[in-house]
Amino acid sequence: MKGVIFNVLEEMVEENCGMAVWNDILNQELPEGGIYTAGESYPDEQLFNLVNAVCARTKLPMEKVVGNFGEFLFTQLAARHPVFLESPADLKSFLKSIDSVIHVEVRKLYDNPNLPSFKYSEPDPDLLIMQYRSPRKLCILAEGLIRGAAAHYGQSVEISHPICIHRGADWCDLHIRFLP
Amino acid sequence: MSDNVNPYKQAHTREKAARLKAEQLLEDKSRKLFQQKIKLEESYIKLRQQESAMLQNEQLATLGTLSAGIAHEINNPLAFVLSNMESLNNYTKSFQKLLLLTQELIQTEGIKETEKSLLTDLIEQEDLAFINEDVDELLKDTSDGLHRVRKIINNLRSFSPTQNTDKVETNLLKGLKSTLKLLDSELKGSVDLQLSLLPLPNTLCNPNELNQVFLNLILNAKQATEDTKEATIKISSHYQNDTIFIRIQDNGCGMTDEVKKQIFIPFFTTKPMDKGTGMGMAIAYGIIANHQGKIIIESIEGSGATFEIQLPVIQTKL
DSSP states (O other), rough: OOOOHHHHHHHHHHHHOHHHHHHHHHHHHHOOOOOOOTTTTTHHHHHHHHHHHHHHHHTOOHHHHHHHHHHHHHHHHHOOGGGGGGOOOOHHHHHIIIIIIIIIHHHHHHHSSOOEEEEEEETTTTTEEEEEEEEEEOOHHHHHHHHHHHHHHHOOOEEEEOOGGGGGGGSSSEEEEEOO | OOOTHHHHHHHHHHHHHHHHHHHHHHHHHHHHHHHHHHHHHHHHHHHHHHHHHHHHHHHHHHHHHHHHHHHHHHHHHHHHHHHHHHHHHHHHHHHHHHHHHHHHHHHHSSSSSSHHHHHHHHHHHHHHHHHHHHHHHHHHHHHHHHHHHHHHHHHHHSOOOOSSSSEEEEHHHHHHHHHHHTTTHHHHSEEEEEEEEEOOOEEOOOOOHHHHHHHHHHHHHHHHHTOOTTTTEEEEEEEEEOOOOOOOOEEEEOOOOHHHTTTTTTTTTOOOOOOOOSSSHHHHHHHHHHHHHEEEEETTTSSOOEEEEEEEEEOOOO
16 A cells, blocks of 8 residues: 555544544554655554554544545645646546546556556436445445545535445446536 | 744755646756657657668679579570570471481382381381370470469569660559559459559659559559458559659558568569469569669568559650
């Protein structure tokens, strides 16, 4: 997992719970580590352990923490890479550009970024189905990111998740309904 | 400074902002580096292609000179051998007449028995009756063989650099269309011929030679699609920056890089021995080179091939 994700998690914990909480979590989980640089990759387990520790501290369910983290992650990434939000005029165009534009650019910068893959279908103009596949199974984070993007574009959405890796499927179907 | 502002937190925020800026800088540089790497790779591929094309041109130029020398050296003795063969044919006819007369005379009463016997013995000993039967076939086969040699030599001469003779100002589309008419029965029913011919300006060229190029390339495309389902040949023409472009594209078997490298070399063929002489493409190359043009090949094995003829427009000086 790229260091930038850890950096944003740190940011979120500091903003919501204070710097001391983040320090405590690091001391507890990674007494020797906790130094993350955006471009470097770190073991996925470290992030999962840190998120678990945040859940324990905040007494919030994992789904809630990861979802909120997704929303927060979007605002942070958008601030760091505003260029990707310049072209897509609306939320749907932006979501459709993730696989063909954003992930292509990420691959230019990093070797083996282990990005999720997306396939898109639009059964009707107000519904976009994003088929999510990733061995990391971070579909809840993806949902949070989509909510973050919707807030950025000022678009009301209803997200449902009828097919999910966590319920035995090989992929997740994220149904994004664009509300008027 | 206010007392409730933690100086460490302030420094931490500042450091974080500095780190973000440094990371952004690194990312921008990495992106730039990536773009430069892509450009460098493209230039390298182009350079390799140009180097290989240059090498091929040099090779073919050497082969052209060599072919011209060989053709010249063989052509001279061939000319008198062919001429002698014609005389020999006539001489043989005289001998055959003599033999026939002798055989008739032997049957008559007007000749002495001893002379009859001498002539009969000579005909039998020398097996003249068989020679008489065989000689026509021998001479015909020899003549056919010599004419084949002459055809090969002429082909070799077409591959070699020549003088600007027999050039007239003409429109290549006329030649292309008449070549297609000539090939109509060959192509009909076996390939889907798609034409997209944009008007071309007149140019100074040898129309007969260029028609031969069109013929060779179209036949080649047709042969390449023999095992293809829904065989298609697309022929297009256009004109840009004083250059005429004629493309012949097929969806046939295509060719390997190795074949691409050797395709213009005289006698190189991928066809069975009895199906091709290996001179078609060499001749096409020679003719186009003599018109200061070039033939560009694009092909991936199994996915068809495109031959693009590029010819500079040359107009008659008034």
